Amino acid sequence: MWRAGLPGGLRAVFEGSPLSSGGSPRLLEGKVALVTAGTDGIGLGVAEALGVAGAQVFLSSRRAHNVQRAVETLRGRGLQVSGVTCHVGRAEDREKMVQAALDTFGAIDILVSNAAVNPHFGPILEADESTWDKVFRVNVTAAAMLVRLVVPHMEKRGGGAIVLMSSIAGYQPMRGLGPYGVSKAALLGLVGALSPELRRSRVRVNGVAPGLLWEDEAVREQALKELGADRLGAPAEVAQAVLFLVSPLASFVAGQTLVVAGGAWSRL
Template identity: 50%
Template sequence: MSTTGNGKLSGKVAIVTASTEGIGFAIAQRLGIDGAHVVVSSRKQANVDKAVSTLHEKGCSVMGITCHVGKDQDRENLIAKTVEKFGGIDILVSNAAVNPTVGGVLDCPPGIWDKIFEINVKNALQLTQLVVPHMQKRKGGAIIYVSSIAGFHPMPVLGAYSVSKTALLGLNKAVAHQVACDNIRVNCLAPGVIETKFSSALTENPALVDKMLEQIPLGRLGRPDDMAGLVSFLVSDDASYITGESFIAAGGMQSRL
């Protein structure tokens, strides 16, 4: 039985990019459990099918669409198919990101730098540009950009990635200011070190983990589910007077910009 019809997000339509595993999947699952119609997406059809099957088993109203956010046609198709299926869009969680290199920011090759900023920042903006008109038709909406603790406190091994996540903090402020008159709220989630496939280069290195745990007062790495409840709150009416803010969920790690 579908959970849609119950919960604080009942009837809302949510798109979550890069949502077939890790933080994105945990967010999609929570939004679905809280009543939203959820659209999950990633680049590989097999991963999309697996995520949809799992969420169906949990009673969520869900549709899956393959989408490489770096491709214009894929982004447009994601939006069009969502509107065709569910009639509109109320929520966007922009979670897609890449980090194809490890090292300091001064060591980043120009091509890698361009790719990181293309996916992590430019494509987030382009998705926003596509969904805002549909939110305006609904007289409101909520957008979440997934940044990182590294956007506040750069990690030496993630130099260029850290800068791209800082850029999202600025994008968050700029978009929130522009769309507030349309009752569209925009906020940013900044996860700490979360145990996912994406972060495995960090979390599977015992020496790095020990060093990171020394900086985490709660004494553990984060889990994807640790992010999901906060996002569900921020896109719900419970957060109706919150916009343009960045929320750090990092177990107490230092987080000043």
């Protein structure tokens, strides 16, 4: 689970927090949350955090066995979770996923668009056109199209909350991650563009930009030096930021991207 890898100090903080499973205020009671790429890492952490806070969670992944494993694990914790396979880069998959969430839980109040790809590592000019097309189709266009699909259902419920998952790489270019970083910078702009249009529908749009996490251990030393952070983060720390943004605690927060990166430089 998303707290399992925390060192003792941090684990104690999260397990003793009012947002832990032991004493969670049911901030999201009666809400339905759709989380893409919700079967591992940040996505799984987000799915669990929202479920613990009372939401019914519908998650997705490209692989059926990952969906099954995540759903069974979270249900084992007593959470209301279901899911479906979905390649968010395909319009028909996105439509089927949204409909499946509606068929399962009857509504969508929250969207966390977390799915992303990075098929290229190396100099940016070595990335061919197909790489750029894939990165933007999955990381940016799919996020915008998912928002387009879910907003009418949020309007029926009197409003909703959307979080688009960006990255510290959207603020500070990282060596070898050119197209990915550019796509994550585009999500910063998408949050800013969507927010004023959707506020009239009482739909809040925000973003989260995680820094390097423990799953990025292979690039730790050089990347931390370049970013100016002291340590790698944990999916749990990102999940709590998402929970805040989709909850009533952030009712006056819209059009912002919250950087969760241990103090890494994050200004355009």
